Amino acid sequence: MYELKGKTILITGGTGSFGRKFVSKILEMDVKKVIVFSRDELKQYEMAQEFTDSRIRFFIGDVRDKDRLVQAFNGVDIVIHAAALKHVGVCEYNPFEAIKTNIHGAQNIIEAAINSGVEKVIALSTDKAASPVNLYGATKLASDKLFVAANSYVGMKKTHFAVVRYGNVVGSRGSVVPFFQKVKDSGKIPITDERMTRFWITLDQGVQFVIDNLRRMRGGEIFVPKIPSMKVTDLAIAIAPDCEVEIIGIRPGEKLHEVMITEDDARRTLDYGTYYVIQPEFPWWTIESSTGGKPLPEGFSYVSNTNIQWLSVEELRSLASDGTEGD
DSSP: OOOOTTOEEEEETTTSHHHHHHHHHHTTSOOSEEEEEESOHHHHHHHHHHOOOTTEEEEEOOTTOHHHHHHHTTTOSEEEEOOOOOOHHHHHHOHHHHHIIIIIHHHHHHHHHHHHTOSEEEEEOOGGGSSOOSHHHHHHHHHHHHHHHGGGSOTTSOOEEEEEOOOEETTOTTSHHHHHHHHGGGTEEEESOTTOEEEEEOHHHHHHHHHHHHHHOOSSOEEEEOOOEEEHHHHHHHHOTTSEEEEOOOOTTOOSSOEEEOHHHHTTEEEOSSEEEEOOOSTTOOGGGGTTOEEOOTTOOEETTTOSOBOOHHHHHHHHHHHHHTO
């Protein structure tokens, strides 16, 4: 079992919703140091007022700048790569910027980690990376491919790379929950399509899943948690039961239903009970690397509208309330 005690951990995009929760959780463990790497000076200043633990450090930097990453990775054991341009609409209208951060930035992380002797790197992905229809999903698919293939480039170095892919996070900045809560006083809740479904995970669950997979990973895996789905119409009822629902039509790059494992990926995916592992298609991945999991049935896919786990209106109301308290 991989031990986190005494490790120095760096998180890119560390001032975001996930980063703050991750830092809070990891500081409860006996780690040596936690480094927050991000672009935003103000967010770092505000976070420093909240987190006063002597083990935390703040680095201003951009994942587009490999030289700065090499400096920041000096002495680092573990990197959690959470930095990204992630808003679908923003990426659609700023495609070059999304590519620079999400794809070129991923390559910079990989090269800096190998050159600096980092032990483990976990990159955060998204359900939108599976069978992508928008640019954000396409850049994250490319990023996932880079991190999996990076295990071929380490040579005699000790660095291992893996990916964690999960769905929409309750209450994260820019997500639908705080948006619905903001507009409900108008008496109308805008929904793009009443058939829409999404996977749903809390920040606590997402952070714990990443920590668990730091211990499980061998290098090359894409880890996918088994999480519930929800109907967007049920979420609207949970947050604003007295509001009128206004159907506004699907936005550019938006899906009706989210996919986390495609039928093609399922052929090399193993079921571990509470999570799936998409195995890499490289010669260095051996059967010994994947003991304990069960193969999936032919024709399987993991899609939000055919999921067997669903959240009720009451559960959504509880999660929406809990998810925004700490955001």
